[in-house]
Each structure stands twice: as C-alpha cells, then as structure tokens.
Amino acid sequence: MHCFAPDCNHQSESHCCQFFLFPNPVKKKEENRRWVRLLRRDDRDPNKYSKVCSCHFKDGKKSNDPTIFERNANKLFPSQEPPVQKKKKPDSEAKLPAVKDILASISATTPAESSETQDESTTPPTEQIIFEAELHLAKLELSSQQDTIQYQKTHYSVSMMTSEVIRMEAGLPTKEIFTIVVDYAAKYRDSISYYCGWKVESITFEDQIFITLMKLRQNYTNTHLAQLFSCSVGTI
Numbered sequence: 001m002h003c004f005a006p007d008c009n010h011q012s013e014s015h016c017c018q019f020f021l022f023p024n025p026v027k028k029k030e031e032n033r034r035w036v037r038l039l040r041r042d043d044r045d046p047n048k049y050s051k052v053c054s055c056h057f058k059d060g061k062k063s064n065d066p067t068i069f070e071r072n073a074n075k076l077f078p079s080q081e082p083p084v085q086k087k088k089k090p091d092s093e094a095k096l097p098a099v100k101d102i103l104a105s106i107s108a109t110t111p112a113e114s115s116e117t118q119d120e121s122t123t124p125p126t127e128q129i130i131f132e133a134e135l136h137l138a139k140l141e142l143s144s145q146q147d148t149i150q151y152q153k154t155h156y157s158v159s160m161m162t163s164e165v166i167r168m169e170a171g172l173p174t175k176e177i178f179t180i181v182v183d184y185a186a187k188y189r190d191s192i193s194y195y196c197g198w199k200v201e202s203i204t205f206e207d208q209i210f211i212t213l214m215k216l217r218q219n220y221t222n223t224h225l226a227q228l229f230s231c232s233v234g235t236i
Helices: 029-039 090-095 097-109 126-154 163-170 175-186 205-218 222-228
Strands: 019-021 051-053
Touching (some): 163 175, 163 205, 175 205, 205 222
Antiparallel strands (some): 019 051
C-alpha cells in the first residue's frame, strides 16, 4: 500500500510507520473533506482503500490530521504553548474543526518571526480567520461543482448514463454492478501502468473503466471512442 500524500513514497511493505485509512466519506464526511483539502492531491481523489502514513501527522497521531508535507517542511512555526483564550460561543466552536486545515495553511505561508518580536496584538481576530476560511471553502466547493458540470457537459460520461445504456455499451446488467467493478479496480489503481508512462487526468477513473469495457464488447475504434469522450486518440 502506497501513502496517498503527495511527494511521499512510503509503502506499508517497506516502512515501519503506521498507515491511517481515509475517514469514511459518508459517516465522517467533514473529516474526509478536511483530509482531502490538507493533502492537495489535484491529480486524483481518494477511494475507500486510500491510506496516509503517520509521518504526515503531528506526533504520529491520526487525531491531529495530516499537516506535515514536503511543501511546508521549512515553513511551519516551532511548537509553542497556545495563549490562554476566553471561551467561545458554541457556534464558533463548531466551526473551528471544519476550517482547521485553512488555519494550518495560513500558518504555513506566513513568514516566521523570532520569539522576541512576536506580539499577540498582531494576530487577526478568530472571527476574521473563521470568515476567511469559510469563504475559501465555499470557493473550493463552487470550483469543484463547476468542474464536474463542465466535465459532464463535454464528455460522454458513465456518471450520466442509465442502467439500460450501460448494459448496451458494456454488457453489465445494472449500474450498481458497474460500480462494484470500479470499486474493485480502484484497489489496484496505484499499480496501473499507462502506455509510455503517461498519466491520464482528462478522463475520470470510472470513465476509463467504462472505455475499456466498451472496447472489449463493442470493439469500437480509438477514433470513435476519442470522439465520444472528447479527447485525443492518443489519450484513448
């Protein structure tokens, strides 16, 4: 099992660090989304088998969330005792966990000052940080939704098909069976080798599986498949 974190080559077979399974996207939706935002993997999405090694967690504890990466290795503040704060209202306390990753990002990108010159008066109010974090999260969600809508508009995508169309094109009886096939293939996703070492990013993983099944059943030409999925023949 490879670590899902970017720029990390740790494997469960050859490293002694622990590997933490991604939070369940249904039962622990907020925690799952927080991990996705912290990891910043633009090239792929995690599946139910994805894991992150303990090297990316403070003190190696899963409860601390993955915040230690190669990109911020030289930017994080040295650990220090947190200042005493007044109790927040319940609604503010509920918002803090959802924006924990944004706060970490702000800390990682702010130039560190020496302990002699730091002054608590320069720290932005908590309410302002929460507002900026929520605004950033809203922009990320909107961008993700726009990308999904644009992809569905310009691609012949299995996500928009009925069971009847899937049965006609791929020979599988229902869309649920196709989903099972995709989930099984996802377990070996990290082991898939593309032609000439290429990396396919313009077509979703489930559509790549669907193209393979269409090729096997219908024997479509690469040109025909490229036209259907709005990509180049080389990508097919």
